[in-house]
Amino acid sequence: MKQPKRTLHELKIALAILRMNSIAGSARHRVISSSALFFCWRKSPPDTLIEVLRARISGRYAQDTFEDLIKRVEDIILGRRAPDVEAFLSARTPRGAGISSTIRNSEYKKALEDAVDIPEELLPAMESEMSSKTSAVGESFDYSSPNSYSRAPVQQIYTTYSIFYGTDRLQEPGRTVKFGGFRSDDTITYGVAAVSIPHIHREGKLERPWLWPAQTKGNPNKHIVVHSNELMALDAWFTSAEEYLSHQGIGQDPSKKEGLLFVHGYNVGFDAALWRAAQLCHDLKFPGLMLCFSWASLGTPGGYPADEATVDWSAGNLRQYLTHVTEQLGLSALHIVAHSMGNRALLSVLENWKHKPGTTPIHQIILAAPDVDTSRFKQFGQVFDTFEQVTLYASRHDRAIAASRFVHSYPRAGDANPPLVMSSLSTVDVSVAGKDMFGLGHSYIANVSKVFRDLFYVVRHRHKPDQRAGIKKRDGGYWELT
Numbered sequence: 001m002k003q004p005k006r007t008l009h010e011l012k013i014a015l016a017i018l019r020m021n022s023i024a025g026s027a028r029h030r031v032i033s034s035s036a037l038f039f040c041w042r043k044s045p046p047d048t049l050i051e052v053l054r055a056r057i058s059g060r061y062a063q064d065t066f067e068d069l070i071k072r073v074e075d076i077i078l079g080r081r082a083p084d085v086e087a088f089l090s091a092r093t094p095r096g097a098g099i100s101s102t103i104r105n106s107e108y109k110k111a112l113e114d115a116v117d118i119p120e121e122l123l124p125a126m127e128s129e130m131s132s133k134t135s136a137v138g139e140s141f142d143y144s145s146p147n148s149y150s151r152a153p154v155q156q157i158y159t160t161y162s163i164f165y166g167t168d169r170l171q172e173p174g175r176t177v178k179f180g181g182f183r184s185d186d187t188i189t190y191g192v193a194a195v196s197i198p199h200i201h202r203e204g205k206l207e208r209p210w211l212w213p214a215q216t217k218g219n220p221n222k223h224i225v226v227h228s229n230e231l232m233a234l235d236a237w238f239t240s241a242e243e244y245l246s247h248q249g250i251g252q253d254p255s256k257k258e259g260l261l262f263v264h265g266y267n268v269g270f271d272a273a274l275w276r277a278a279q280l281c282h283d284l285k286f287p288g289l290m291l292c293f294s295w296a297s298l299g300t301p302g303g304y305p306a307d308e309a310t311v312d313w314s315a316g317n318l319r320q321y322l323t324h325v326t327e328q329l330g331l332s333a334l335h336i337v338a339h340s341m342g343n344r345a346l347l348s349v350l351e352n353w354k355h356k357p358g359t360t361p362i363h364q365i366i367l368a369a370p371d372v373d374t375s376r377f378k379q380f381g382q383v384f385d386t387f388e389q390v391t392l393y394a395s396r397h398d399r400a401i402a403a404s405r406f407v408h409s410y411p412r413a414g415d416a417n418p419p420l421v422m423s424s425l426s427t428v429d430v431s432v433a434g435k436d437m438f439g440l441g442h443s444y445i446a447n448v449s450k451v452f453r454d455l456f457y458v459v460r461h462r463h464k465p466d467q468r469a470g471i472k473k474r475d476g477g478y479w480e481l482t
Contacts (some may be wrong), residue, residue, distance in 0.1 A: 001041060003048055003090045004044065004046040006041070006049065006086075007044075007047065009050070009053075009073055009080075010047075010049040010050060011078070011082070011086060012073050012076040012078065012116070013049075013050060013053075013070065013073060014037060014041055014049070014078075014079065014089065015033050015076075015085055015086075015115055015116035016069055016076050016116055016118055017030075017032065017034075017037055017069070017366050018034055018085070018095075018103070018112055018113045018116075018399075019036065019113070019115075019116050019118060020036075020065075020118070021033075021034050021103070022108075022109045022112050026027070028050070028059070028061075029061070029174075030054060030062070031062045031065050031066050032057050032066075032116070033061065034103045035173075036056065037105075039172065039173070040052050040053055040056070040328070041089050041090070042089075042090065043170065043182040044179075045298070045303075045306040045309075047296060048216045048300070048302065048306050048307075050070070050302075051298065051299060051301070051303055052180075052181065052300060052303075052307075053066070053253050053281045054066065054210065055169075055181075055269075055299055055300045056180075056296075058216075059251045068423075072119060073234065075119045076117070076118060076119070077116070077117040078115065078116055078117075079113075079114045079116060079117055080114055080115075081111050081112075081114060081115040082115040083113065084111055085111055085115040085116075087435055088108075090100075090151055090462075094121060094376075108126075109198045111469035113286070114373070118210070118361035123443035127279060128295075129225040131437075132218060133232040136186055137416075138144070142284070143467070155221070155475060156219045156220075156221075157198065157199045157200075158196040158197060158198045158199060158221055158225075159196060159197050159199070159282065160194050160195065160196045160227065161192045161194070161195055161196070161197065161278045161279075161281050161282065162192055162193070162194060162244055162290070162291060162297070163192065163195055163274050163277045163278055163290050163291070163292050164190075164237070164240070164241050164244075164289060164290065164291050164292070164382045164460075165190070165191055165192070165195075165273075165274065165277070165291070165292040165293070165294060166181065166188050166189070166190050166191055166291075166292075166293050166294075166317075166321040166393060167179055167184075167191070167270065167293070167294040167295070168184050168186070168187070168188055168189075168190065168260045168294075168295055168314055168317040168326075169181065169182065169190075169270055169294060169295075169296045170182040170183060170185075170296070170298055171183045171184070171189060171231075172328060176229075176438050177229040177230075177231055178298075178398060179270040179294070179364065180269075180270070181269065181296055181297055181298035181299045181300070181303065182296060183296045183310060183313065186316075186317070188235055188317050188320060189231060189239070189323055190232050190233070190237040191229055191230055191231045192229075192230050192232065192237070192240055193226055193232065193274050194224065194226070194227040194229075194407070195224065195226050195274050195275065195277070195278035196218060196220045196224065196225050196227060196278070197224055197225070197278055197282040198221050198222055198223060198224070199240070200221075200222065200281065200447075201224075201279075203283050203381050203449045203451065203452055203453075204283060204448055204449040204451070204452040205279075206222060206224060206275060206276065207222060207223045207224050207414070208223050208275065208278055209222075209223055210300065215429055223308045224275045224278060224279060226271050226274055226275070228233050230320040234324070237305065238324075238328050238329065241289055241329050242290060242329070242330070245257055245288070245329075245330075246330075248287060248288070249472050253287060254332055255287055256288050257286040257288060257289075257330070257331055258286075258287075258289070258331060258332055258333045258334070259288055259289040259290075259291055259325060259329065259331045259333070259334045259335070259360070260281065260284070260286050260288065260289070260290055260291065260334075260335050260336075260337070260338045260459065261291040261292070261293065261322075261325065261334060261335070261337070261345075262277040262280055262290075262291070262292045262293075262297070262336075262337050262338075262339075263275060263292075263293050263296060263318070263336065263337070263338040263342040263345065263346050264276060264292075264297070264339055264340075264342050265297075265338075265339040265340020265341045265342045265343075265369070265371065266296075266297060266304060266307045266340050266342075266371065266400075267297060267298075267299060267301055267307070267339040268294075268295070268297050268313075268409050269298055269299030270294050270295060270299075270311060272299070272372050273292055273294040274292060274294075276339075277290055277291075277292040278290070278441045280337060283452055283456075283460050284452075284455065284456055284460060285460070286459070286460070287398060288331070289329070289331065291325060293318050293321050293322075295310060295317070295318065295342065295345060296310050296314065296343075299311075299437065302409075307341060308341070311341050311345050312344065312345070313341065313353070314345050315348040315349055316348050318345045319349045320345065322353075324347060325360070326359045326360040326362070327356070327359050327360075329360065330360075331360040332360070333360065333361060333362075333363045334360050334361070334362050334363065335362075335363055335364040335365070335366075335459050336362060336364070336365050336366065337366045337368065337441075337459075338365075338367055338368065338370070339368045339369060340368070340370070340371050340400070340414070343367050343370035343371065343372050344370075344371070344372055345370075345415075346365075346367075346424075347367075347370075347372065347377070347380040348380075350380070350383060350387075351379075351380050351383055352363070353383070353386075355386070361388075362387055362388075363387065363388040363389070363462065364391070364450060364459055365384075365387055365389070365391070365460055365463060366388055366391045366393070366455060366459070367388045367390065367391065367392045367393070367413070367456060369391045369393060369394070369395065369398055369399070369400075369414040370392070370400060370413045371401060371404050371412055371414060372412060372413045373408065373410050373411075373413070374386070374411040374412060374413050374415075374420060375410070376409065377413035377420065378420075378422065380424060381423075381424065383421045383441040384422070384423075384424035384425055385423070388457070388462065389426060389462065389464065390424060390425050390426065391425075391427075391428065391458055392413065392420065392425055392426065392427045393414075393416075393428050393430050393451065394413070394414050394416040394419055394420065394427065394428070394430070395414070395415075395429070395430050395431045395433065396413060396416045396417050396429070397429040397431050397466060398414055398415065398416075398420075401414040401415050402415065413438060416429045416431055417428075418476060419476065419478040420478075421476060423476040425478075426464070426465050426477065426479065427478040427480055428454065428465070428471060428478070428479045428480070428481060429479070429480045429481065430448070430450075430481045431480075431481075432450075432480070432481050432482070433448040433450055433481060450470060450481055451481065453470060454468060454470055454471060454481065457469075464475060468482055
């Protein structure tokens with residue numbers, strides 16, 4: 001794969017981190033591991049390296065030091081051997097010679113010395129702050145550890161759900177299963193994750209330890225937590241799904257053989273997609289198979305252009321995943337919830353979707369806050385009558401959609417200024433739902449209980465708008481949340 005071109009700004013930050021790592025006394029005093037930096041350097045799309053690194057850095061010391069580097073980037077001077085280190089960063093690692101062994105080499109450390117000059121006043125600050133910042137953490141909590149937020153709870157007061165996922169994210173090296181925001185080599189990885197919802201959960205909320213690093217696992221009695229993640233070959237994945245449905249007792253309740261697929265939107269990491277899928281399953285009291293397709297979003301606010309390119313690339317992989325789900329699992333019906341930019345991939349697939357006799361029919365399609373050009377959405381809408389019901393949730397207060405409209409200079413389907421009205425489409429204006437927990441007005445589909453209760457009647461009971469409480473018909477032909 002061709003290496004992305006890096007900016008001078010990115011090169012300075014990368015070399016400065018490597019130089020700091022070479023003189024750091026221990027791993028906990030590093031901003032990010034050198035091997036992780038190498039991986040991000042080689043895989044991050046152009047102009048996204050800083051955003052990608054920022055999302056991966058955990059721990060108060062590391063985060064503060066990284067931000068100090070960003071502020072002082074103009075004071076970082078590249079030396080005569082900077083081209084040599086840059087070439088090593090971009091080169092493929094020779095077989096049998098790992099990055100970790102190479103960076104411990106004395107010649108490599110000497111090359112770093114000659115490659116980058118960090119301001120003298122910054123280096124002493126780095127050394128003195130190591131003790132002050134880490135001592136503030138104390139022995140009871142290690143910010144860099146994803147599993148250290150809390151000790152194992154004495155009593156289990158949470159419920160665990162199995163999420164049958166497919167992803168076209170690149171699996172990253174490490175001892176545990178980890179997917180970041182980089183694209184795979186056009187392959188889909190299948191697996192099953194166990195995700196818990198605490199009994200203190202409030203409908204429509206996503207309980208996470210927001211004040212701590214995103215990598216923090218959390219306390220399952222208080223937070224939504226991914227407990228395990230098992231990768232599977234496709235045949236084993238099919239078998240596992242069939243066994244799960246069998247254990248659910250499908251003979252007693254036909255709805256237990258239905259499937260619900262969640263396709264996330266922009267700025268969503270892999271674990272966050274699993275959290276949302278589990279939350280949907282829990283709050284909708286969905287008795288069947290919970291599915292999730294996680295496309296390779298960078299999972300950073302600054303990754304919008306890269307996510308736009310990736311979601312189009314992911315459409316083919318979503319089609320393959322959806323084909324396997326509808327043709328191999330023997331489900332009686334499939335419902336799909338897509339959010340934000342994820343609607344682009346889904347609508348691209350549905351535009352040419354043909355239901356084959358004997359396969360699972362797609363019944364309810366929920367398009368939440370679709371970041372899709374309105375005119376293009378109307379073209380997609382020509383096939384809406386082939387599905388049982390297509391529901392559009394839109395809002396006048398969706399700031400992310402408003403920003404997208406400004407960037408693209410054309411209206412978006414997720415905007416309710418005014419609501420989009422089409423045949424074979426049930427449009428619901430949810431502007432009265434108010435702002436969400438992120439303050440961006442864009443995650444109302446999963447954060448506002450009024451919207452969620454309407455969604456409950458759509459997915460669980462397949463009710464048409466005139467059968468649902470809490471919404472009323474407006475003169476413009478759309479429905480409005482009351």
